[in-house]
Amino acid sequence: MVDRLDDAARARALADLPEWRLVDEPEGISRRFIFGDFSAAFAFMARVALLAEKADHHPDWSNVYNRVDILLTTHDAGGLSQRDIDMARAIDALLAA
């Protein structure tokens, strides 16, 4: 079991993730990614899928052609947890690599 972040912890975490925004219902963080085409978008999704499976923490996500929208939330915690923050950082690191 993992705890939902309190307000202070959430604020600290989000300060380090400027590309992600806080969303409600469910409480989580989301980011939109735009690629050159579907092939590039799906290649990114494949890498995120591997991260997600390894962490056993899976995104709510959608794709339309070159666009990927990712929402991270922790259903068991009823909101945003450290697992979401860690996954967001790992996803961002894919793009930096």
Added chain:
Amino acid sequence: MVDRLDDAARARALADLPEWRLVDEPEGISRRFIFGDFSAAFAFMARVALLAEKADHHPDWSNVYNRVDILLTTHDAGGLSQRDIDMARAIDALLAA
């Protein structure tokens, strides 16, 4: 350019796709797929991605853990076209194989 199906052609096509339902805004057809886990769901998505890239006709789709929701529509036609019907059949064939 591909034409939007007229009412008669749409009705004929949907009669052969009982698992797909007609949706509005955008006009298209959608189907929900449920798998045993994320790994199985994403393996299916990888196969659909290959079909989509080959046909140059890409789904609007989302995934949450073991669930994949696919919407097929033809933006250029302003609605449902034969390309969507062909893609739905190809996707269904993946599950039958």
